[in-house]
Amino acid sequence: MSFKVAVCQLKVTEDKKNNLTRAGEMIRQAAARGARLVALPEMFNCPYLSHLFPRYAESYPDGESIAMLSAAARQGKVYLVGGSIPERDGDKVFNTSFIFGPDGRLLGRHRKVHLFDVDLPGGLRVKESSTLGAGNQVTVIPTEMCPVGVAICYDVRFPELIRLMALKGAKLIVIPAAFNMTTGPAHWELIFRTRAVDNQVYFIGASPARDVRAAYVAYGHSLVVDPWGRIVSGAGEAEEVVLADIDLDLVEKVRQDLPLLRHRRLDLYSLAGNNFNGSDRWC
Numbered sequence: 001m002s003f004k005v006a007v008c009q010l011k012v013t014e015d016k017k018n019n020l021t022r023a024g025e026m027i028r029q030a031a032a033r034g035a036r037l038v039a040l041p042e043m044f045n046c047p048y049l050s051h052l053f054p055r056y057a058e059s060y061p062d063g064e065s066i067a068m069l070s071a072a073a074r075q076g077k078v079y080l081v082g083g084s085i086p087e088r089d090g091d092k093v094f095n096t097s098f099i100f101g102p103d104g105r106l107l108g109r110h111r112k113v114h115l116f117d118v119d120l121p122g123g124l125r126v127k128e129s130s131t132l133g134a135g136n137q138v139t140v141i142p143t144e145m146c147p148v149g150v151a152i153c154y155d156v157r158f159p160e161l162i163r164l165m166a167l168k169g170a171k172l173i174v175i176p177a178a179f180n181m182t183t184g185p186a187h188w189e190l191i192f193r194t195r196a197v198d199n200q201v202y203f204i205g206a207s208p209a210r211d212v213r214a215a216y217v218a219y220g221h222s223l224v225v226d227p228w229g230r231i232v233s234g235a236g237e238a239e240e241v242v243l244a245d246i247d248l249d250l251v252e253k254v255r256q257d258l259p260l261l262r263h264r265r266l267d268l269y270s271l272a273g274n275n276f277n278g279s280d281r282w283c
Protein backbone atom coordinates (compact mmCIF):
# COMPACT_ATOMS: atom_id res chain seq x y z
CA MET A 1 0.00 0.00 0.00
CA SER A 2 1.33 3.43 -0.80
CA PHE A 3 0.16 7.00 -0.40
CA LYS A 4 1.37 10.54 -1.00
CA VAL A 5 2.54 12.93 1.65
CA ALA A 6 3.42 16.59 1.41
CA VAL A 7 5.61 18.92 3.43
CA CYS A 8 4.82 22.62 3.36
CA GLN A 9 8.09 24.50 3.76
CA LEU A 10 6.47 27.78 4.67
CA LYS A 11 8.26 31.11 5.08
CA VAL A 12 7.24 32.17 8.59
CA THR A 13 6.93 35.90 9.27
CA GLU A 14 6.00 38.07 12.27
CA ASP A 15 2.52 38.51 10.83
CA LYS A 16 0.36 35.73 12.21
CA LYS A 17 -2.54 36.29 9.81
CA ASN A 18 -0.18 36.15 6.87
CA ASN A 19 1.35 32.90 8.18
CA LEU A 20 -2.10 31.35 8.52
CA THR A 21 -3.19 32.44 5.05
CA ARG A 22 -0.01 31.15 3.46
CA ALA A 23 -0.17 27.84 5.36
CA GLY A 24 -3.79 27.40 4.27
CA GLU A 25 -2.83 27.98 0.62
CA MET A 26 0.01 25.50 0.80
CA ILE A 27 -2.19 22.83 2.41
CA ARG A 28 -4.74 23.35 -0.40
CA GLN A 29 -1.98 23.01 -2.98
CA ALA A 30 -0.72 19.81 -1.35
CA ALA A 31 -4.22 18.30 -1.28
CA ALA A 32 -4.81 19.25 -4.92
CA ARG A 33 -1.60 17.42 -5.83
CA GLY A 34 -2.86 14.24 -4.21
CA ALA A 35 -1.35 14.27 -0.71
CA ARG A 36 -3.25 12.26 1.92
CA LEU A 37 -1.08 13.52 4.76
CA VAL A 38 0.33 17.04 4.99
CA ALA A 39 2.91 18.40 7.44
CA LEU A 40 3.77 21.96 8.48
CA PRO A 41 6.89 23.20 10.31
CA GLU A 42 7.46 23.95 14.00
CA MET A 43 6.03 27.28 15.21
CA PHE A 44 4.51 27.95 11.81
CA ASN A 45 2.37 30.83 13.04
CA CYS A 46 5.05 32.88 14.81
CA PRO A 47 8.78 33.65 14.75
CA TYR A 48 10.86 31.00 16.52
CA LEU A 49 11.80 33.22 19.49
CA SER A 50 11.08 32.05 23.04
CA HIS A 51 10.09 35.49 24.36
CA LEU A 52 7.40 35.80 21.64
CA PHE A 53 5.70 32.45 22.27
CA PRO A 54 3.32 33.72 25.00
CA ARG A 55 2.26 36.63 22.77
CA TYR A 56 1.28 34.32 19.89
CA ALA A 57 -0.16 31.57 22.09
CA GLU A 58 -3.69 30.21 21.58
CA SER A 59 -5.94 27.81 23.45
CA TYR A 60 -7.75 24.75 22.13
CA PRO A 61 -10.35 24.73 20.62
CA ASP A 62 -10.99 28.41 19.88
CA GLY A 63 -7.58 29.62 18.70
CA GLU A 64 -7.53 30.98 15.16
CA SER A 65 -4.60 28.81 14.02
CA ILE A 66 -6.33 25.72 15.40
CA ALA A 67 -9.58 26.64 13.60
CA MET A 68 -7.68 27.22 10.34
CA LEU A 69 -5.95 23.83 10.61
CA SER A 70 -9.18 21.97 11.26
CA ALA A 71 -10.92 23.69 8.32
CA ALA A 72 -7.97 23.09 5.98
CA ALA A 73 -7.85 19.39 6.87
CA ARG A 74 -11.58 19.07 6.26
CA GLN A 75 -11.60 21.04 3.01
CA GLY A 76 -8.59 19.16 1.61
CA LYS A 77 -9.74 15.82 3.08
CA VAL A 78 -6.21 15.23 4.39
CA TYR A 79 -4.57 14.10 7.58
CA LEU A 80 -2.83 17.22 8.81
CA VAL A 81 0.11 17.34 11.20
CA GLY A 82 -0.31 21.01 11.95
CA GLY A 83 3.35 21.85 12.55
CA SER A 84 3.40 23.37 15.98
CA ILE A 85 2.14 26.54 17.64
CA PRO A 86 2.46 28.03 21.12
CA GLU A 87 -0.49 26.52 22.98
CA ARG A 88 -1.84 28.17 26.12
CA ASP A 89 -3.29 25.90 28.78
CA GLY A 90 -4.10 27.73 32.04
CA ASP A 91 -1.00 29.66 33.04
CA LYS A 92 1.32 27.49 30.92
CA VAL A 93 2.42 27.62 27.30
CA PHE A 94 3.51 24.52 25.36
CA ASN A 95 5.09 23.94 21.94
CA THR A 96 2.24 21.83 20.56
CA SER A 97 1.45 19.97 17.36
CA PHE A 98 -2.28 19.55 16.70
CA ILE A 99 -3.12 16.64 14.41
CA PHE A 100 -6.39 16.58 12.45
CA GLY A 101 -8.19 13.93 10.41
CA PRO A 102 -9.74 14.40 6.94
CA ASP A 103 -13.07 15.27 8.58
CA GLY A 104 -11.44 18.16 10.47
CA ARG A 105 -11.65 16.45 13.86
CA LEU A 106 -8.71 16.59 16.27
CA LEU A 107 -7.01 13.17 16.38
CA GLY A 108 -4.40 14.06 18.96
CA ARG A 109 -1.76 16.53 20.01
CA HIS A 110 1.91 16.34 20.87
CA ARG A 111 3.47 18.76 23.30
CA LYS A 112 7.22 18.99 22.75
CA VAL A 113 8.84 16.72 25.31
CA HIS A 114 12.47 17.90 25.18
CA LEU A 115 12.85 21.65 25.50
CA PHE A 116 15.64 23.24 23.46
CA ASP A 117 17.85 24.99 26.03
CA VAL A 118 21.27 25.43 24.45
CA ASP A 119 24.27 27.70 24.24
CA LEU A 120 26.04 26.72 21.02
CA PRO A 121 29.39 27.66 19.51
CA GLY A 122 28.93 30.65 17.22
CA GLY A 123 26.67 32.43 19.68
CA LEU A 124 23.32 30.67 19.22
CA ARG A 125 21.47 30.73 22.52
CA VAL A 126 17.96 29.38 22.98
CA LYS A 127 16.07 28.79 26.22
CA GLU A 128 12.65 27.42 25.46
CA SER A 129 12.11 26.66 29.14
CA SER A 130 12.09 30.42 29.85
CA THR A 131 8.54 30.54 28.44
CA LEU A 132 7.46 26.94 27.74
CA GLY A 133 6.44 23.90 29.73
CA ALA A 134 7.35 20.38 28.57
CA GLY A 135 4.93 17.69 27.42
CA ASN A 136 5.20 14.19 28.83
CA GLN A 137 3.72 11.83 26.29
CA VAL A 138 4.84 9.63 23.41
CA THR A 139 2.51 10.38 20.52
CA VAL A 140 1.40 7.84 17.93
CA ILE A 141 -1.78 8.62 16.01
CA PRO A 142 -3.88 5.97 14.25
CA THR A 143 -4.71 6.81 10.61
CA GLU A 144 -6.33 4.80 7.78
CA MET A 145 -2.89 4.30 6.25
CA CYS A 146 -0.75 3.38 9.30
CA PRO A 147 0.04 4.58 12.82
CA VAL A 148 1.90 7.92 12.56
CA GLY A 149 4.33 9.13 15.23
CA VAL A 150 4.64 12.85 15.91
CA ALA A 151 7.39 14.65 17.83
CA ILE A 152 8.82 18.15 17.60
CA CYS A 153 12.29 19.24 16.47
CA TYR A 154 14.77 18.70 19.35
CA ASP A 155 12.72 15.58 20.31
CA VAL A 156 14.20 13.85 17.24
CA ARG A 157 17.64 13.83 18.89
CA PHE A 158 16.42 11.37 21.54
CA PRO A 159 16.57 7.84 20.11
CA GLU A 160 14.61 6.34 23.01
CA LEU A 161 11.55 8.44 22.24
CA ILE A 162 11.66 7.52 18.56
CA ARG A 163 12.23 3.83 19.32
CA LEU A 164 9.16 3.84 21.58
CA MET A 165 7.13 5.21 18.67
CA ALA A 166 8.38 2.45 16.38
CA LEU A 167 7.60 -0.16 19.04
CA LYS A 168 4.17 1.40 19.34
CA GLY A 169 3.59 0.62 15.66
CA ALA A 170 4.53 3.86 13.90
CA LYS A 171 5.57 3.28 10.28
CA LEU A 172 5.85 6.98 9.51
CA ILE A 173 7.19 9.59 11.93
CA VAL A 174 6.56 13.28 11.33
CA ILE A 175 8.79 15.91 12.91
CA PRO A 176 7.76 19.55 12.61
CA ALA A 177 11.10 21.27 13.16
CA ALA A 178 13.16 24.45 12.85
CA PHE A 179 16.84 23.53 12.89
CA ASN A 180 19.18 26.51 12.51
CA MET A 181 22.31 27.48 10.60
CA THR A 182 24.60 25.97 13.27
CA THR A 183 23.06 22.54 13.82
CA GLY A 184 21.25 22.24 10.48
CA PRO A 185 24.26 21.80 8.20
CA ALA A 186 25.95 19.54 10.78
CA HIS A 187 23.13 17.26 11.90
CA TRP A 188 19.80 17.66 10.07
CA GLU A 189 20.18 14.99 7.38
CA LEU A 190 22.38 12.79 9.55
CA ILE A 191 19.82 12.53 12.36
CA PHE A 192 16.80 11.93 10.12
CA ARG A 193 18.58 9.26 8.09
CA THR A 194 19.94 7.56 11.21
CA ARG A 195 16.60 7.45 13.01
CA ALA A 196 14.97 6.08 9.83
CA VAL A 197 17.59 3.34 9.46
CA ASP A 198 17.55 2.38 13.14
CA ASN A 199 13.79 2.10 13.36
CA GLN A 200 13.03 1.11 9.76
CA VAL A 201 10.35 3.72 9.33
CA TYR A 202 9.67 6.65 7.02
CA PHE A 203 10.54 10.06 8.41
CA ILE A 204 9.29 13.51 7.49
CA GLY A 205 11.23 16.57 8.64
CA ALA A 206 9.22 19.76 8.07
CA SER A 207 11.22 23.02 8.31
CA PRO A 208 10.29 26.64 7.71
CA ALA A 209 11.89 28.21 4.63
CA ARG A 210 15.13 30.07 5.29
CA ASP A 211 14.81 33.79 5.95
CA VAL A 212 18.26 35.29 6.38
CA ARG A 213 16.78 38.51 7.80
CA ALA A 214 15.04 36.69 10.66
CA ALA A 215 16.50 36.77 14.18
CA TYR A 216 16.55 32.93 14.17
CA VAL A 217 17.47 31.62 10.73
CA ALA A 218 15.88 28.24 9.95
CA TYR A 219 17.91 25.77 7.91
CA GLY A 220 15.16 24.73 5.45
CA HIS A 221 15.82 21.48 3.56
CA SER A 222 12.60 19.74 4.59
CA LEU A 223 12.88 16.09 3.71
CA VAL A 224 11.28 12.68 3.46
CA VAL A 225 13.51 9.69 4.26
CA ASP A 226 12.64 6.05 3.56
CA PRO A 227 13.28 3.07 5.90
CA TRP A 228 16.52 2.29 4.04
CA GLY A 229 17.83 5.77 4.87
CA ARG A 230 17.43 7.29 1.41
CA ILE A 231 16.19 10.86 1.02
CA VAL A 232 13.28 10.32 -1.34
CA SER A 233 12.26 13.95 -1.53
CA GLY A 234 13.77 17.18 -0.28
CA ALA A 235 13.39 20.94 -0.41
CA GLY A 236 15.99 23.61 -0.86
CA GLU A 237 16.01 26.78 1.23
CA ALA A 238 13.03 28.60 -0.29
CA GLU A 239 9.32 28.24 0.26
CA GLU A 240 7.91 25.16 -1.49
CA VAL A 241 5.58 22.19 -1.18
CA VAL A 242 7.48 18.91 -1.39
CA LEU A 243 5.69 15.65 -2.22
CA ALA A 244 6.75 12.03 -1.74
CA ASP A 245 5.29 8.53 -1.94
CA ILE A 246 5.22 6.44 1.22
CA ASP A 247 5.42 2.72 0.39
CA LEU A 248 4.35 0.71 3.43
CA ASP A 249 5.39 -2.54 1.74
CA LEU A 250 8.96 -1.22 1.77
CA VAL A 251 8.76 -0.86 5.56
CA GLU A 252 7.81 -4.54 5.82
CA LYS A 253 10.45 -5.61 3.29
CA VAL A 254 13.29 -3.76 5.03
CA ARG A 255 12.17 -5.22 8.37
CA GLN A 256 12.13 -8.71 6.90
CA ASP A 257 15.47 -8.42 5.10
CA LEU A 258 17.23 -6.86 8.10
CA PRO A 259 15.23 -7.79 11.22
CA LEU A 260 16.63 -5.19 13.62
CA LEU A 261 13.60 -4.97 15.83
CA ARG A 262 13.45 -8.75 16.23
CA HIS A 263 17.18 -8.98 16.89
CA ARG A 264 17.09 -6.72 19.92
CA ARG A 265 18.60 -8.41 23.02
CA LEU A 266 15.82 -7.76 25.48
CA ASP A 267 17.59 -10.00 27.99
CA LEU A 268 20.42 -7.44 28.04
CA TYR A 269 18.53 -4.16 27.88
CA SER A 270 15.02 -2.81 27.82
CA LEU A 271 13.18 0.41 27.24
CA ALA A 272 10.19 1.29 29.36
CA GLY A 273 7.62 3.80 28.16
CA ASN A 274 4.99 5.20 30.43
CA ASN A 275 2.76 7.66 28.68
CA PHE A 276 1.23 7.01 25.30
CA ASN A 277 -1.10 9.19 23.24
CA GLY A 278 -3.05 7.47 20.52
CA SER A 279 -3.22 3.84 19.51
CA ASP A 280 -2.16 0.80 21.46
CA ARG A 281 -0.58 -1.35 18.80
CA TRP A 282 2.89 -2.76 19.40
CA CYS A 283 4.76 -4.06 16.39
Ligand SMILES: O=C(O)CCC(=O)C(=O)O
Pocket residue numbers: 042116152153154155157177178179180183184187
Ligand atom coordinates in the same frame (compact mmCIF):
# COMPACT_ATOMS: atom_id res chain seq x y z
O1 LIG B 1 18.27 20.10 17.72
C1 LIG B 1 18.55 21.08 17.03
O2 LIG B 1 19.64 21.22 16.50
C2 LIG B 1 17.56 22.15 16.79
C3 LIG B 1 16.42 22.07 17.72
C4 LIG B 1 15.48 23.19 17.61
O3 LIG B 1 15.70 24.14 16.91
C5 LIG B 1 14.20 23.10 18.30
O4 LIG B 1 13.98 22.14 19.05
O5 LIG B 1 13.37 23.98 18.09
